[in-house]
Amino acid sequence: MMVSVYIPWWRAERIARGPEPRPDAVLIARTRRGQREVAGLCGAGFMAGVRPGFSIAHARALLAGRRVHDVDEDPPGDACRLKAMARWASGRWSPIVGVDGVDALLLNVAGCEHLFGGLEGLVRDIERAVRALRVTPFIGAARTVGAAWAVARYAPRESRVVTPGREREAIAPLPVAALRVDDEVVAGLAEVGVERIGPLLELPRASLPARYGEELLLRIDQALGHAVEMIDPTRPREDLLASREIPGGTTRLESVEVVVRWLLTHLGAALARMESGLRRLECTFERLGGAPIRCAIEVSRASRDPRHLWRLLATKIERVHMGFGVERVTLRALGLARLAHAQASFAGEQYSTLDDAPFDAPLAALVDTLASRLGRENVMRAGLVPSHRPERAFSLVPADSAGPLSGDTPPIGERPSELLTEPAPAEVVALSPDGPVMRVAWRGGSAAILCCVGPERLGPEWWRSREDTRDYFRVQEESGRWLWVFRALHAGAWFVHGRWS
Amino acid sequence: MSQTQDIHALRGLIRDREAGASAAPRWLSWLVELRLGAVHEWFESEAPPRAALAHVTTRAIHARALEQVIWIGREVFPYPLYLDPRVRSASLFIDAPDPDARLWAADLALRSGARAGVIADASRFTLACTRRLQLAARSGEGVALLARPRAEETVLSAATTRWLVEPARQSRGVGWMLTLLRNKDNPTLAAERPRWVLHAGARGDDGVRVHPVVASGTDRARA
Numbered sequence: 216m217m218v219s220v221y222i223p224w225w226r227a228e229r230i231a232r233g234p235e236p237r238p239d240a241v242l243i244a245r246t247r248r249g250q251r252e253v254a255g256l257c258g259a260g261f262m263a264g265v266r267p268g269f270s271i272a273h274a275r276a277l278l279a280g281r282r283v284h285d286v287d288e289d290p291p292g293d294a295c296r297l298k299a300m301a302r303w304a305s306g307r308w309s310p311i312v313g314v315d316g317v318d319a320l321l322l323n324v325a326g327c328e329h330l331f332g333g334l335e336g337l338v339r340d341i342e343r344a345v346r347a348l349r350v351t352p353f354i355g356a357a358r359t360v361g362a363a364w365a366v367a368r369y370a371p372r373e374s375r376v377v378t379p380g381r382e383r384e385a386i387a388p389l390p391v392a393a394l395r396v397d398d399e400v401v402a403g404l405a406e407v408g409v410e411r412i413g414p415l416l417e418l419p420r421a422s423l424p425a426r427y428g429e430e431l432l433l434r435i436d437q438a439l440g441h442a443v444e445m446i447d448p449t450r451p452r453e454d455l456l457a458s459r460e461i462p463g464g465t466t467r468l469e470s471v472e473v474v475v476r477w478l479l480t481h482l483g484a485a486l487a488r489m490e491s492g493l494r495r496l497e498c499t500f501e502r503l504g505g506a507p508i509r510c511a512i513e514v515s516r517a518s519r520d521p522r523h524l525w526r527l528l529a530t531k532i533e534r535v536h537m538g539f540g541v542e543r544v545t546l547r548a549l550g551l552a553r554l555a556h557a558q559a560s561f562a563g564e565q566y567s568t569l570d571d572a573p574f575d576a577p578l579a580a581l582v583d584t585l586a587s588r589l590g591r592e593n594v595m596r597a598g599l600v601p602s603h604r605p606e607r608a609f610s611l612v613p614a615d616s617a618g619p620l621s622g623d624t625p626p627i628g629e630r631p632s633e634l635l636t637e638p639a640p641a642e643v644v645a646l647s648p649d650g651p652v653m654r655v656a657w658r659g660g661s662a663a664i665l666c667c668v669g670p671e672r673l674g675p676e677w678w679r680s681r682e683d684t685r686d687y688f689r690v691q692e693e694s695g696r697w698l699w700v701f702r703a704l705h706a707g708a709w710f711v712h713g714r715w716s
Numbered sequence: 717m718s719q720t721q722d723i724h725a726l727r728g729l730i731r732d733r734e735a736g737a738s739a740a741p742r743w744l745s746w747l748v749e750l751r752l753g754a755v756h757e758w759f760e761s762e763a764p765p766r767a768a769l770a771h772v773t774t775r776a777i778h779a780r781a782l783e784q785v786i787w788i789g790r791e792v793f794p795y796p797l798y799l800d801p802r803v804r805s806a807s808l809f810i811d812a813p814d815p816d817a818r819l820w821a822a823d824l825a826l827r828s829g830a831r832a833g834v835i836a837d838a839s840r841f842t843l844a845c846t847r848r849l850q851l852a853a854r855s856g857e858g859v860a861l862l863a864r865p866r867a868e869e870t871v872l873s874a875a876t877t878r879w880l881v882e883p884a885r886q887s888r889g890v891g892w893m894l895t896l897l898r899n900k901d902n903p904t905l906a907a908e909r910p911r912w913v914l915h916a917g918a919r920g921d922d923g924v925r926v927h928p929v930v931a932s933g934t935d936r937a938r939a
Contacts, residue, residue: 631795
């Protein structure tokens with residue numbers, strides 16, 4: 216039996232779940248022949264009459280009065296997400312799950328129905344689980360892929376599960392487009408008054424290919440089960456598992472640690488045979504009478520060094536609640552990446568055990584350990600951003616992320632060593648609006664200015680026209696301290712933006 | 717330079733030669749008392765002395781004495797555009813939320829063997845904390861530069877040297893006055909409270925010029 220899970224609005228629904236304020240309708244846009252048109256939409260847009268292919272302006276007009284959010288489509292990202300959904304489905308209902316276009320999944324559930332109380336129960340379970348992802352599914356089930364595809368999209372809800380052998384009756388009242396044929400074929404058949412599959416099946420079979428192509432017959436045969444159609448299943452993620460049972464369970468941390476270290480050594484050896492390393496390691500503790508507990512670590516570069524991985528994992532394991540005892544420990548290596556071949560031994564010296572494994576580069580180990588305790592986002596590198604606005608000219612990115620870090624900077628001394636998070640309002644006495652600055656008062660203090668260098672004019676980026684142009688001055692207070700102050704030209708207000716501390 | 721300072725500088729050079737190159741590297745020839753494998757504290761009254769610490773590490777990076785700079789605690793994070801490009805690319809920024817986490821991160825970085833200059837926000841660090849870091853620094857190949865508020869000058873500490881950083885009033889460009897408050901390796905010199913002026917924006921490899929201040933208060937280039 217085949218199940219088609221059609222989720223036409225999932226891309227828009229995913230975006231609609233974003234942060235507040237949430238839009239009333241979401242449109243996925245693509246650019247074709249210089250015009251932005253609708254590539255995907257949500258249920259609200261569909262109800263308002265919007266269809267794929269409409270121009271964005273047309274769609275917005277149909278949705279007038281609502282808060283509409285249109286975003287550019289992301290085909291590679293969406294493909295990855297749909298594939299991830301297929302992997303998720305393959306772990307729940309059937310091992311054979313394929314991706315069907317950009318908005319559907321196909322499941323071969325033959326032999327799996329009885330686990331859910333029959334086909335109806337299986338379809339109900341799929342619908343419930345997919346709805347829990349906050350997307351709207353339309354599910355059809357039939358003996359053939361073609362019939363399942365057709366009823367999922369075109370049949371009323373009560374007739375979307377087709378009894379084996381009744382495919383002909385099930386698809387007969389559906390429009391010709393339900394056979395997955397080109398629009399030209401649909402239009403050609405409509406010209407001669409054939410708009411439903413039932414009348415089409417009554418036509419002499421031999422006369423169809425000459426007028427409408429070979430594909431029409433193939434699609435009819437596939438829908439009725441006269442031609443074979445296979446699902447191209449999504450390959451399961453290449454995970455590597457190491458698992459060990461603890462008979463009777465244990466609540467002793469030391470025993471669990473011994474098991475984890477043993478598993479790490481074996482996992483490292485398996486990775487070495489594959490000449491690979493892992494980027495993420497998940498550890499699952501199955502407990503007696505309790506839900507399993509999972510903890511995970513990530514490393515900044517692929518590693519298979521058991522000692523390094525143990526260092527990161529040890530702090531997590533200490534916090535695991537053993538409950539009535541841990542009876543199985545499973546390690547799952549994720550994000551496998553190829554590593555350069557390393558010599559396994561030399562003159563009898565083995566590197567494959569936990570105690571003798573060669574250590575990774577010190578810095579990578581340091582970054583991993585810091586990120587493990589403080590969080591990945593709190594271990595950062597500084598990157599430069601091509602912007603002349605001081606607050607946007609840099610970014611702090613996680614240390615293990617790749618990205619451009621270099622760029623041109625002004626000579627040392629022209630930028631302060633401390634940039635305030637927000638420019639601090641200041642009262643400034645200046646001889647003229649363009650300087651020189653004579654006195655600066657901020658944060659409750661006031662100081663005469665000994666020296667003033669500037670102005671250095673920094674305008675906003677042209678696409679941020681609402682921002683003000685700024686004239687920056689370097690000024691030295693009586694105490695000798697240097698400040699970086701600016702005047703917002705249009706507002707006429709002064710701010711302190713940094714200091715040389 | 718006064719005669720006493722000359723004598724101490726020569727003693728320092730002799731001691732360095734005897735102890736080997738790593739004890740007092742050439743990159744710190746302008747601050748002979750600042751050595752690797754130790755903890756050094758830097759006091760400032762208004763804000764952490766980011767610039768002075770950045771210049772110290774810049775010189776160390778250029779001289780290949782250090783390979784990494786690790787900034788621990790958001791309070792000491794410098795504006796990245798202020799940093800020398802080589803220092804910026806060798807820098808890690810660790811946002812540790814409290815003194816315990818900062819201490820742990822600094823200890824770990826010093827012991828990591830990454831040849832790192834660890835610049836940490838050391839406000840509210842106790843004597844035990846500085847002892848721990850001193851041991852960590854001794855065991856590794858790095859150096860700990862701790863930024864502390866001036867109000868903590870009276871707090872007991874195991875640091876090898878202590879420095880006071882103030883804005884240099886007489887300098888024409890951006891500059892700081894560095895005063896040596898303590899030196900466990902050379903207490904006699906520290907008792908005289910020698911001072912140096914550090915000018916940023918000078919032409920050169922690392923954009924910094926440093927010269928000592930003699931007792932009369934006038935500046936004189938040292939090298």
